[in-house]
Amino acid sequence: MQGLKGLRDFLRVRTSYDVLPLSFRLIILDNDLLIRKSLNIFIQNGIVSAPLWDSHNSRFAGLLTSTDYINVIQYYCQFPNEIDNVEKFRLSSLRDIEKAIGVLPLETVSVHPSRPLYEACSRMLRSRARRIPLVDIDDETGRETVVSVITQYRILKFIAVNTEQHTSLLKQTIREIGLGSYRNLATCRMTDSVLEVVNLMVVHNISSVPVVDKNNVVLNLFEAVDVIPCIKGGAYDELKSTVGEALAKRPEDFPGIYTCQEDDRLDSIFQTVRQSRVHRIVVIDDKWHLRGIISLSDILKYVLFHGDEGEQYFPPS
Ligand code: ADP
Numbered sequence: 001m002q003g004l005k006g007l008r009d010f011l012r013v014r015t016s017y018d019v020l021p022l023s024f025r026l027i028i029l030d031n032d033l034l035i036r037k038s039l040n041i042f043i044q045n046g047i048v049s050a051p052l053w054d055s056h057n058s059r060f061a062g063l064l065t066s067t068d069y070i071n072v073i074q075y076y077c078q079f080p081n082e083i084d085n086v087e088k089f090r091l092s093s094l095r096d097i098e099k100a101i102g103v104l105p106l107e108t109v110s111v112h113p114s115r116p117l118y119e120a121c122s123r124m125l126r127s128r129a130r131r132i133p134l135v136d137i138d139d140e141t142g143r144e145t146v147v148s149v150i151t152q153y154r155i156l157k158f159i160a161v162n163t164e165q166h167t168s169l170l171k172q173t174i175r176e177i178g179l180g181s182y183r184n185l186a187t188c189r190m191t192d193s194v195l196e197v198v199n200l201m202v203v204h205n206i207s208s209v210p211v212v213d214k215n216n217v218v219l220n221l222f223e224a225v226d227v228i229p230c231i232k233g234g235a236y237d238e239l240k241s242t243v244g245e246a247l248a249k250r251p252e253d254f255p256g257i258y259t260c261q262e263d264d265r266l267d268s269i270f271q272t273v274r275q276s277r278v279h280r281i282v283v284i285d286d287k288w289h290l291r292g293i294i295s296l297s298d299i300l301k302y303v304l305f306h307g308d309e310g311e312q313y314f315p316p317s
Contacts, residue, residue: 003169007303010163011118016111016134019150019158026148028053031061031092035072038064038091043232048225051133051146052091060135060144061092062108066224067207068094069231070198073239074101077195103202110135113147118304121155125301130207152296153279159303160274170266177266179302180283180294187212187290188222190244194230197222197243208280210290211243217288220247221257223279259284262291269299 027045029038031054042048054061075097076086089097109127111120113134124132131151138145160167174180186200188209197209201224211220222243229249230238238246258272258281272278283292 001307003166004303004306006166006169007159007163008118010159010166011121011304012116014117014158015115016113016117016120016150019117019154020113020134020148024148026051026146028146029064029091030055031090033091034087035069035089035091035094036087039069039228039232042228048228049131049149051149053146054092058143060108060110060133060146063129063131063133063149064091064094065131066228070202070224070227071097071101071103073195073198073227073231074103074202112136117155117158120150121152121300121304124152125297125304128205128297130297152300153277156273156296156299160270164270164274167270168267170270173263173265174260174269174283174294175262177302177306179266179269180281180292180298182283182292185210185290185293187216188243189213190219190242190247192243193240194227194243194246195239198227198239207295208293210282210293211247212290216290218259218282218284218290221280221282222247226250257282259288260294261285266302269294273299 027041027047027050029041029050029052031052038050042050049063049065052061052064053059071094072086072089076082078101109123109129110133111123113136120132120134124130131149133149134147136145136147137143186204186206186209188197188200188211190211190213200209201207207224209222210218211222212218226246226249230241230246255277258276258278260269260272260281260283262283262285269281272281279296281294282290283294285291
């Protein structure tokens with residue numbers, strides 16, 4: 001509890017500005033851009049999300065992420081005759097697509113960059129967003145400006161790098177604190193089609209699916225971002241290819257997947273977050289059988305809300 005209290009105090013005195021690097025680039029896409037073109041921009045720039053800008057009203061118009069492309073795929077599957085229209089859709093039509101397939105609307109939650117980091121975290125967890133745009137008001141024009149986007153990944157990295165004195169106190173094991181999900185796990189096989197896995201992600205509202213063999217041994221992990229190369233250039237037919245084929249499209253410098261065991265301690269998880277590019281951790285047993293999955297949101301939720309303190313803390317918007 002002392003370690004957690006230290007982390008919470010840290011998150012209350014730091015702001016989102018503190019998390020940003022000294023120098024960074026930000027790619028913002030105009031809402032009038034064709035969805036197909038936005039996909040190319042993602043691939044060319046190696047990015048997986050971008051804020052949208054409504055240039056008619058000079059307003060922030062939400063955040064584009066791989067989930068939106070997954071929604072377009074769902075739309076294409078439900079209305080196959082619409083394929084020619086799908087090609088013509090602009091980013092501003094994403095709302096209509098979401099309405100047509102009955103999913104939650106595009107994420108528009110944002111936070112001011114000088115608010116406490118704790119607030120950015122709790123807003124993300126509350127809205128189930130994995131990243132949140134930092135939106136400020138320009139003093140001169142009084143209009144919104146998008147400063148950057150921070151992700152759960154970046155925040156956990158920031159915590160792990162700067163608070164070793166607190167994280168090193170978190171000696172309980174994953175099993176003891178029940179970190180992650182262990183029941184009703186969504187899994188897939190190498191031979192399943194990408195489309196089947198996309199459906200699993202939509203139905204369970206998750207961003208990754210462990211790939212297992214017939215004995216439940218973990219072979220890999222299919223992530224929402226793995227869908228992007230499959231729909232490059234509007235080639236939706238590639239969604240019929242197998243998970244194995246899609247995983248072969250990963251960049252050469254792909255770091256691999258991270259695993260842990262239920263007897264590993266939370267401080268060692270923070271050590272891994274400090275040293276590597278971890279987005280989620282697959283929990284396995286001695287023989288590599290799948291036991292569970294720990295998402296970054298599971299870790300962040302534990303840090304913010306575990307125990308009685310903070311459980312009810314939702315700052316005013
Ligand atoms: P994040 O919100 O960090 O991107 P996910 O969307 O993957 O993570 O996970 C959301 C919740 O669903 C977490 O509590 C996580 O433990 C759980 N979860 C993640 N993947 C799976 C899966 N394949 N099967 C069942 N539950 C999962």
